[in-house]
Amino acid sequence: AKLAFEVLTATDSTNTRLLESDPARDPQALLAEYQTAGRGRRGREWRSPFAANLYLSLAWSFPSWPATLSALPLAVGVICAQALQAQGAADIGLKWPNDLYARGRKLGGILIEHRGEAGGNCRVVIGIGINVSMSLQQAEGIAQPWIPLAELTAAPPSRNGLAAALLQRLAEGIARFEAQGFGAFAAEWAALDLANGRPVRVLQGEREYEGIGRGVDAQGALIVEALGQYQTLHSGEISLRLA
Ligand code: ATP
Numbered sequence: 001a002k003l004a005f006e007v008l009t010a011t012d013s014t015n016t017r018l019l020e021s022d023p024a025r026d027p028q029a030l031l032a033e034y035q036t037a038g039r040g041r042r043g044r045e046w047r048s049p050f051a052a053n054l055y056l057s058l059a060w061s062f063p064s065w066p067a068t069l070s071a072l073p074l075a076v077g078v079i080c081a082q083a084l085q086a087q088g089a090a091d092i093g094l095k096w097p098n099d100l101y102a103r104g105r106k107l108g109g110i111l112i113e114h115r116g117e118a119g120g121n122c123r124v125v126i127g128i129g130i131n132v133s134m135s136l137q138q139a140e141g142i143a144q145p146w147i148p149l150a151e152l153t154a155a156p157p158s159r160n161g162l163a164a165a166l167l168q169r170l171a172e173g174i175a176r177f178e179a180q181g182f183g184a185f186a187a188e189w190a191a192l193d194l195a196n197g198r199p200v201r202v203l204q205g206e207r208e209y210e211g212i213g214r215g216v217d218a219q220g221a222l223i224v225e226a227l228g229q230y231q232t233l234h235s236g237e238i239s240l241r242l243a
């Protein structure tokens with residue numbers, strides 16, 4: 001299908017806009033120069049200053065419900081990481097389930113949302129935020145370490161070039177996910193997974209414990225070895241910290 005594509009100067013959130021848009025136009029992509037209500041996981045703020053970063057959403061309707069849909073954020077992470085590497089970015093890694101990292105700092109994030117229930121139509125909105133040239137001033141108040149793509153490439157990155165490359169790879173990659181599921185991305189995920197074989201901290205409500213990352217299962221759930229046991233952790237329930 002042909003990709004509908006739009007660029008706005010400002011919007012609340014590109015994800016919100018596409019969640020409210022007409023599914024008959026799918027696949028559709030939306031970019032904004034800035035967002036007034038950019039969102040991360042669990043309603044957290046995603047800082048989205050003007051012309052500094054990439055704010056991109058893609059609405060996609062699957063003909064049927066993919067068996068490994070819970071692993072879609074991981075597959076999208078792999079696709080984004082490879083697009084960034086192809087732009088010459090060094091040191092890219094992925095932090096389960098939905099973060100792009102470099103040099104121990106957050107480079108970007110992925111937010112996948114859907115309306116409607118299992119069984120019916122499967123329409124997802126895939127939101128991607130990548131820091132490109134955000135300044136210290138623009139980032140003031142962000143509570144965790146972050147990094148812009150400009151620090152990882154020799155030449156200054158072009159947001160247009162990056163957006164075009166990402167959309168191209170997303171269209172191919174999501175079609176691959178549709179046909180083959182997460183299995184087609186598992187090896188690539190393992191190579192980029194920053195927790196693989198390394199110490200991690202798991203935050204689960206009030207509980208907090210340490211373990212070793214042992215990859216993910218076929219559904220994209222995280223496996224952590226702690227106290228001699230393997231735990232399978234789902235992304236709704238926990239936050240992961242790299243030790
Ligand atoms: P989790 O591991 O649970 O996903 P997280 O701390 O990465 O935790 P998210 O909801 O994924 O949380 O991302 C939102 C958080 O990212 C915000 O609370 C803020 O600390 C940080 N943040 C906001 N905007 C940016 C940005 N442009 N770049 C990097 N980090 C940001």
Ligand code: BTN
Pocket residue numbers: 012013014015016035037038039040041046054055056057098099108109110111127128129130
């Ligand atoms: C995260 O790390 O929690 C995910 C951040 C996702 C940010 C992107 S920017 C484009 C799209 N619109 C939003 O409001 N959020 C996503």
